[in-house]
Amino acid sequence: MAGNSNTPNYFNEMFSGDGVRPPYRGLESWSNDMPLELRSLKQSEAEALFRRIGITFAVYGEGGDPDRLIPFDMFPRVFSGEEWRKLDRGVKQRARALNAFLCDVYNRGEIVRAGKIPGHLVYSNEAYERAVAGFRPPGNVYSHIVGIDLVRTGPDEFFVLEDNCRTPSGVSYMLENREIMMRMFPQLFRENRIAPVENYPRLLRRTLGSVAPLKCEDEPRVVILTPGHYNSAYYEHSFLADMMGVELVEAADLFVEGDFVWMRTTEGPRRVDVIYRRIDDAFLDPLCFRPDSMLGIPGLMNVYRSGGVTIASAPGAGVADDKAIYTFVPEMIRFYLGEEPILNNVPTWQCAREDDCGYVLANLKDLVVKEVHGSGGYGMLVGPCSTKEQIAAFADKIRENPGNYIAQPTLALSTCPTFTKEGIAPRHVDLRPYCLVGDGMIELVPGGLTRVALTEGSLVVNSSQGGGVKDTWVMAE
Amino acid sequence: MLSRTASNLFWIGRYMERGETGARLLAVGARNAMIPNIGGGYRNEWESVLAAGGHAEAFSEKYGEPRQRNIESFLFFDQDNPSSVASCIEQARENGRIVRTALTGQVWDALNSGFQEMKGLRRTERSRLSISDLIDWTTRQCALVRGAIDDTQLRNDGYDFVHLGYALERADSTARLLDVKYYVLLPQVDFVGSGYDNYQWSTILRAMSAHRAFHWAYGGDITPAKIADFLILNRKSPRSLITSAEDVMFHLDRLARGYGRTTEAQARIRSVVGELAEARIDDIFDEGLHEFLSRMIGEVRVLATLIHEIYLSGEAR
Numbered sequence: 001m002a003g004n005s006n007t008p009n010y011f012n013e014m015f016s017g018d019g020v021r022p023p024y025r026g027l028e029s030w031s032n033d034m035p036l037e038l039r040s041l042k043q044s045e046a047e048a049l050f051r052r053i054g055i056t057f058a059v060y061g062e063g064g065d066p067d068r069l070i071p072f073d074m075f076p077r078v079f080s081g082e083e084w085r086k087l088d089r090g091v092k093q094r095a096r097a098l099n100a101f102l103c104d105v106y107n108r109g110e111i112v113r114a115g116k117i118p119g120h121l122v123y124s125n126e127a128y129e130r131a132v133a134g135f136r137p138p139g140n141v142y143s144h145i146v147g148i149d150l151v152r153t154g155p156d157e158f159f160v161l162e163d164n165c166r167t168p169s170g171v172s173y174m175l176e177n178r179e180i181m182m183r184m185f186p187q188l189f190r191e192n193r194i195a196p197v198e199n200y201p202r203l204l205r206r207t208l209g210s211v212a213p214l215k216c217e218d219e220p221r222v223v224i225l226t227p228g229h230y231n232s233a234y235y236e237h238s239f240l241a242d243m244m245g246v247e248l249v250e251a252a253d254l255f256v257e258g259d260f261v262w263m264r265t266t267e268g269p270r271r272v273d274v275i276y277r278r279i280d281d282a283f284l285d286p287l288c289f290r291p292d293s294m295l296g297i298p299g300l301m302n303v304y305r306s307g308g309v310t311i312a313s314a315p316g317a318g319v320a321d322d323k324a325i326y327t328f329v330p331e332m333i334r335f336y337l338g339e340e341p342i343l344n345n346v347p348t349w350q351c352a353r354e355d356d357c358g359y360v361l362a363n364l365k366d367l368v369v370k371e372v373h374g375s376g377g378y379g380m381l382v383g384p385c386s387t388k389e390q391i392a393a394f395a396d397k398i399r400e401n402p403g404n405y406i407a408q409p410t411l412a413l414s415t416c417p418t419f420t421k422e423g424i425a426p427r428h429v430d431l432r433p434y435c436l437v438g439d440g441m442i443e444l445v446p447g448g449l450t451r452v453a454l455t456e457g458s459l460v461v462n463s464s465q466g467g468g469v470k471d472t473w474v475m476a477e
Numbered sequence: 478m479l480s481r482t483a484s485n486l487f488w489i490g491r492y493m494e495r496g497e498t499g500a501r502l503l504a505v506g507a508r509n510a511m512i513p514n515i516g517g518g519y520r521n522e523w524e525s526v527l528a529a530g531g532h533a534e535a536f537s538e539k540y541g542e543p544r545q546r547n548i549e550s551f552l553f554f555d556q557d558n559p560s561s562v563a564s565c566i567e568q569a570r571e572n573g574r575i576v577r578t579a580l581t582g583q584v585w586d587a588l589n590s591g592f593q594e595m596k597g598l599r600r601t602e603r604s605r606l607s608i609s610d611l612i613d614w615t616t617r618q619c620a621l622v623r624g625a626i627d628d629t630q631l632r633n634d635g636y637d638f639v640h641l642g643y644a645l646e647r648a649d650s651t652a653r654l655l656d657v658k659y660y661v662l663l664p665q666v667d668f669v670g671s672g673y674d675n676y677q678w679s680t681i682l683r684a685m686s687a688h689r690a691f692h693w694a695y696g697g698d699i700t701p702a703k704i705a706d707f708l709i710l711n712r713k714s715p716r717s718l719i720t721s722a723e724d725v726m727f728h729l730d731r732l733a734r735g736y737g738r739t740t741e742a743q744a745r746i747r748s749v750v751g752e753l754a755e756a757r758i759d760d761i762f763d764e765g766l767h768e769f770l771s772r773m774i775g776e777v778r779v780l781a782t783l784i785h786e787i788y789l790s791g792e793a794r
Contacts (some may be wrong), residue, residue, distance in 0.1 A: 051593060229575045242578035253481050253791070264480045264791020266634060267736050 011154045011414040012426050013077065023080040023475050024417075026192040029183075031075065031417065031424060039074075039419060041185055046072050048178050071468035072177065074184070077416045077429055077450040078288050081195075081477035084446055087150070087158065087433065090342035092442050093333060095146040098165055098320045100336035102142035106316060108134050111335055117328045122319060126373070129281060131288050135305050138211040139439025142314040143321075144276075145171075145204070146435040150343070152414040159346045159411065161430065163329065165321040165401040166313055167278045170449040170469075171434050172236035175200060175243070177471040178447070186389055191385060193476040195446035201243035203443050208274045210438035213307045214433030215259070220273040222246045224261065225254070227279045227295075237278050254314070256299030261309045274310045281315045323372045323406050324350065347409060351402040360407040364391045366408040368459075369398065382459055384410050412458055416470065417454055428453045431472065446474035478579075480791030483638045485576040487789060489569050489588070490642025493622055496565030500615035502526050503562075505684045507608045510545055525549045530560060531653065537763050546603075549736055562615050566595050569622070573693060581629040584622065591618040616686075634735055637728040641784060644728065649723035649777045651708055654684060656770040671729040678704050685716045705766060706758040718773060719753040725780065726750050732788070742783040749776050 029083055036041075050069050079087070104111050105122050112119045122128060147168025149161040182189055189197040205222060212220035226237040228250050241248035253263050254272065262269035277284065279295070286293045288301040294421040303309050319325065327348050330341040349356035349367075360367060381394040398405050415426035433448035450470040451461035461467040506526035523543045527533045532551070533759045535558060540547040555561045559568075573580055580588075598606065599616070623643070632638045679699050680788035682688045687707070694713055695703045709718045726746045761769045786792065 051589075070637045229571070234574075235577075238575075247479050247482075248578055249479060250481065254478055262495045266478045266483045266638075266732075266791075267738075269791075289617055 007404075010412050010426070010428070011152065011157075012124075013152070013414050013416045013429075015117050015417075016155065023078040023083070025471075026188070027076065027078070030188060040400050042074060043186060046074060046180055049183070050176075053442070070173065071454060072180070073418050073427075073452055073454070073468050073470045074181070075417050075419055075424070076181065076188075076471045076473045077431075077452075078473045078475065080274045081475050084195075084337045084474045086342065088444050088446075090158070091146075091148050091150075091433050091444055093337065093339060093342050094148055094160065094163065094329065095143070095437050095442065096145060097144055097329065097332040097336050098163060099140070099437055101332045102165070102314070102317055102320050103136065103140045104336070105319065106135065106142075111332065114335065116331050116335055117325070121324050121328075125319050125322055125325070127281075127316070127318030127322055129319075131301055132305070132316045137314045138213060138310055141211055141312075141437050141439060142317040143436050144207055144211065144312040146437060147171075147432050148343075148435065150179075150433070151346075151411055152429075152431070153412050154158055154414075159342050160329070161346060162323070163321040163326060164432075165317045166280070168432065168434060169233045169236055169278075170432060171200065172239040173469050174434070174445075174447055174449045174472065176239070177449075177469060181471045192473070195474045195476045197445045197447040200434070200445045201240060203245065203445065204240070204276075205244040207436040207438035207441065207443065208276055208310075208312055210271045210441060211310050211312065213310050215308055216273040221271060222274040222276065223249045223254075223272050225249055225251065225275050225277040225279060227283070233278065251279070251295055251297050254300075256297060256303055259303060259306060261300060261303050262295065272309060274312060276312045281318065284311070284315060323370065324352075344444045346411060349407040351398055351405040351407065352411065356407075357402045359400070360405075361395055364395060366410060369394065369405050369407045370404060372404055382410065385457070385459065410459070413453075416450070418450065418454070418470075420454070420456075425456070427456070427469065428459050428461065446476075447472045478634050478638075480789050481580050482536075482576045483635065484785075484789040485572040486579060486635050486638040487642040487784070488572045490639040490644075491646040492565045492569035492572065492642075493619055494643050494646035494650070495560055496562045496569065497563045497616060497619040498646075498654075499530065499552055499560060499565060500619075501684045501686070502530050502654075503549065503608065504612045505680050506545075506548065506552075507612070508680065508683060514767045526552070532558065532560065549608055549611075550603075554589045562611075563595055565597070566591050566618065579635050581625070581631075583629045584625040587618075587622040590691045591622065594618075622651075634732060637731050637735075638788070640773075641725060644721045644724035645777055645781055647716060648718055648725070649655065649774060651716050651718055652684070652770045652773045652777070654681060655708055656700040656767060656774070657707065683706070687714060687716065690714065702758050702762065705761065709761065710753060710756060710758060719750070720745065722750045722753055729784075740783070742780060742787055745776075745780055745783060749773075749780075 008039050014020060014027070020028050047069060050072060101111065105128070109119075109122075111117050112122060141274055143165035145168060147164035147170070148357075149164065150158055153159050174197060196295070208222045209220045221245070223246055224237055224241045224244075226234060226248055228234070231237070238248050247263065249263055254261055254275075255264070255269075256262070257269070261272045261275070263272050282289050283293055283295040285298060285300040286296045287298045290294070301315070304311055327345065327350065330345055333339055333341045349360050351357040351360055360369065363380070363383075365383045365386075367383045369383070371379045381390070383391065386394070388405070413428040413430065416429045417424050418427040420427070429452045431448050431450050433444055436443040450472040451467045452470055453459060453461045453466075453467045455466060458466070503526070506523050523545060524533070527543060530552065536543065536548070536551050539557065540551065540770065548559050551558055551561065553562045556564060558564060570588045573585060573588040577585055591701065594614070598611070607680070613648050626636070630639070631691055678701055679688065681704060682691050690713075691699070691704070691707055694707060694711065708718065711717050712719055712723070714720060717719070726743075729743050729746055733743050
């Protein structure tokens, strides 16, 4: 079969060394024996299911169909229990360190005093919120949902590409991909022992309930705050609200009166204790952040700082997932936890530094260059996949504003077998697990979002750039 | 329940009912277009269809002369026409998407598959779509959504808001349909009682799928008084004003009980239902059908405003 051909230099998660690697063994006959007709039948069945459920994804700045589907590949991506144990420890370690860092830089700033991180990177950072300096949120938790973007380059080599401490999206795909796979291929789930992910919404609600403000005396009322139904991730917001059994609110549904935040209901105002917000800091409170903004809840930050409501993730959490701070996460792990990092960073060059910038410009054809504040795969250069003209044009952009860019070596992303028009073929994948951090609790469901670059040879997995998604399995032991 | 959620639910009901009314109007027009044009004072039946929906101005601005094909496009597909069947189905689905969490899977499925199929219809070549297929498709789609709501939705306050939307919209469209027929179609008193007159009146019944029901309920000749009685005062008619008003009252009362609070809205609908229950058709004709219907349309507006202020705005304390 086509999947057997190992692309040289890339770690194929199913076929490495002799034959099929153990976690994928349950899929060998399933994928080999599936007739082509059945495959395309199942594929269109999956697509129809996604459409009917309404999981769609609008791509920013591209216009066109606002109800575009993210392509779903039916070939699961699998981890053995042993592999997952390492990821589990590594991700939790990182989430703990990031939260410790946030608590530190909004209070005593010991890591800066100890000279481990340059102060200007923290305090002059756009994401640093002066408005919450000196305030400690319940449980000292700033980032309650930490999404860690991981890539794999070998049997035992995992690298962290990026941390997401604000509002990582995509968890609804983790849940729905599983639902759809279970519906379409029940026998796979009977034959293999696959760890379930379905208690994620329950855990998320428990996590958010655990950080209710001190002034909350009853069962905490949790809400999800969405920018609205035109937002590309609206489906996810409403899906999570549904699964958690909480209200999905827009800013206009909330108002501040006295020491509390209230939501407008058909029976009059009801108090809100925890807000899981899926909007940026800048749009939370026009009185505090953006006086020109029509969005937001005026007075929210006052209530927050006086302990009347918890906001998750905490305003200001973004300073920890900045690409310039990323370089220092291993240092944070050593500083706060006294441990060695379990998951490695990708070596990163800061174009802001003159030496680094020179190196980057000289080696553009081998590097991946990203904007410091960019996301979604926009405004980046993948050297080995670009033409000379593209590289030259990008070099000019770097020279113009070096501080805006970082560069990393082009990683040999692992591949996973994927259904393509030409049959089963290896395609590059990454992984985003979602770590939940509450007061005295830290949880990671065994699974995550696997994104796959569907174009042959492509290393860019972002859905906005033609990437797809896969169900991610962790084999139970 | 979040006020905005209640508002979205209310508008799902209104848009679905409005879309259905649009399709019914189209059915009347299509049927009448097959009857030779014999009257004076109006050019053709399609104009009355436009007038009945309150679309005459918007249509002539965009298309000029009423031609059947343009009118069909305008009433069914046109995205610039907020009351076209397509617009209504899309807006009902959008309201549903916003409150996806307040709907059962089956209701969402019905709303969403209607929307997806509508996109398919849009892409289909017009010559391959017959008007009667489009009308059948719409009434089936509306029945599907309504059936899913009645069969699967939790009978909580959200259920009442959807039904308030349906019932208010239905009262409004019945009143408008009657009103327009009476005044646009019959500008001259001479027509009243003529064969043509009766034909015109019977198209109203067709518009409401009530042709057979009417004969079953009254028998004999179709007269304006019987039809007005059927569509205003008869509790057996599913689209009569009194049926719609009692629906509104039923759901407002459920809200008052559930929330433990009676408001001006409940008082207002009580007086409307009271009046309709006491009224005889002769009294209505004495007042003037047009005057009476205008008053009823006004009542619908007042009730919609009250419901908005008390429940949907979130301002009430």
